[in-house]
Amino acid sequence: MRSISLEAYSVTLRAHRSKQSLVLTKFDGTHNFIDLSEKYLKALKGKYNNVKTLSRCMTLSEISRTNNSIVGMISTGEYGFKNPLIDTETGKKTYEKSTSDAEMEPFFFELYIEDNSRDGILIAQRYGQASIKPLFEHFIKGQFNQDHPKFVLQVEPLMPEKAVQAVVKKGRIGAVRLIKNVIPSDIADRFNGKGKQQDGEYEVIFRPKRKGYLSTKPILDVLSGNKSIKDMVYIEGFEPDELKVEVITDGRRRTIDFGNFSRLKASFDITNDVIKGDDGHPTFKSLSRVSKQLISDIHGMMG
């Protein structure tokens, strides 16, 4: 059975060539980004928008607005390939999906922006391997850029250091990997005259024994800046350049790259937290409830 998860992203706006994030509720002194998003999304209701660049069709099936958030369901499906549809009870083909047919599935989203805040939170549903985030971002960015070309909208995975700390505290360490890069400083030394490249990496892996554990304290010390990687472990002749930690939370193994926080995603499996409707998809009401709790938790993590 496919897992259902909600992924959190941060939403920011800035002017072109500026690094300063703007207040989303009045980014140009007049417009509120959440009002604009509502306008763009409502234009989809009752219509099918064909996003040819992504070979996807989309429509808005539900939308609800409060002062600080928009909650809704976007139905989307991919096209461009043929598939037979089989009745699983009789084993017989009931329909041949053509290349222009798109099988529409509903995906939940919530856009939350506090008053006078420079950061919004986008919650996007993932169903197995499919996520609504790329399509949502593509659509909103496309509409926004047309109306406000002087501004840049950014949607980035949300996994700030505090949230990483929360993950490490909540989970247990599966493995600690210390990596040393051995790329020489001169490109010429990457060849040894015998046709063999010289660079690579050394990796030292620490894993707990079956009934043992690895303490999270050293990891948390590195995260908070109290210690460096080199302080954590001393092996003569080995000075690690990178630290990767495998954390196991709720049965899921997640690798945190301490050199690459920006690649982490805040992804939360909610398969057991939602109620399935008669159509087999999670209900809008249950998704909305879980999303609101998630946003509240994220704010709690970020302090």
Added chain:
Amino acid sequence: MSSKINVSDIVRDHLRTLKDESTGRVSKIDILTFFGISFVVACFSFYMEFSFSEGAISIMVAALSIFAGLLINVLVLIYTVAQSNGAKGSSELTQRQKLERRFLTEIFSNLSFAIFVSLLSVGVLTAIVFISGWEKNLATAIATFLIVNFVLTLLMSLKRIHILLGSHFSDL
């Protein structure tokens, strides 16, 4: 002035090779080696009011001119090696081939810069013959800077060509 004699690309491309391969950033040690040492020796020669005799100038001009000509031949050799690696598009190259292509490009930039510095040195050395006084000391210091830099760049290029051709000999 005509853009045909604008060699800023040669200088820029050479400076871009002075980076730490493991980090991709400018290597301070390389900058200190190639420009720092040259600068220190030049300052020393200016302070000591060092000067080249006419005989020494003529020998250096001849040597640098010959080097410039030989290095141009080596550029052609590098081009030949690049051709022998195949004319595939970058999407078809293996990791090693991409690395080798980048290596060849760097050697090419280093040699071009060495030729440029040797020509510049010839010009400055020639000018020394016609000037006197403190300007002569300054020109001598500049020539010293250029010659030391040229020798160091040549050493780097020699090492790289040795490794490059050595890797091809092993394939025979």
